[in-house]
Amino acid sequence: QEQLVQSGAEVKEAGASIKVSCKASGYPFTTYNVHWVRQTSGQGPEWMGWINPSSGNTEFAQKFQGRVTMTRDTSITTVYMELSALRSDDTAIYYCATEKRSFESSGTSLYSWFDPWGQGTLVTVSS
């Protein structure tokens, strides 16, 4: 079945960078965009951006532009999210998720949703 498996929890000092991996299996890797979302305790998820595993194209939330990078390695069906200049308020659980879409008969995209999600990676930033 389709599955995303993320790298393990990390503790970083403020100012450092973090690189989280997300390995996809159970489907053709280049078929679906992969999104990154983070969640702090008791809050709704916050979208960070997406990567197209086929082309490597990316789009980021304005809030993270300049600090986030998303890459992929098609040989090992893995995408990466790197966040730099970490601050204490970057402490969160980071998730990757596959974007699925429905299409009209004309080929126009109608709706999209995130499924499945990775299990999450806790990133703790200490000051």
Next chain:
Amino acid sequence: DIQMTQSPSSLAASVGDRVTVSCRASQNIDSSLNWYRQKPGKAPQLLIYAASSPQSGVPSRITGGGSGTDFTLTITSLQPEDFATYFCQQTYTTPPTFGGGTTVAI
């Protein structure tokens, strides 16, 4: 960005109850609304996409409705596994945005 507002933020219920969670968008999003359930320590799990389409494997007691700006998630005959936090998400425009969540507690 489109703001998603869920209500209530939490509710108490019992097994067998019917519960309804509401989600309001700050502007028209057609039917580009998804619902997720999240249990403590776990990733969100898709329940409903495109406002009313159940994900494969979701029991028929869980339904979604609405369009435009107002949406609902209804669970009839609440089961023990339904005690969790529920999030709505709009994917009408970028950035996709989530509601703040509704926790259904015993």
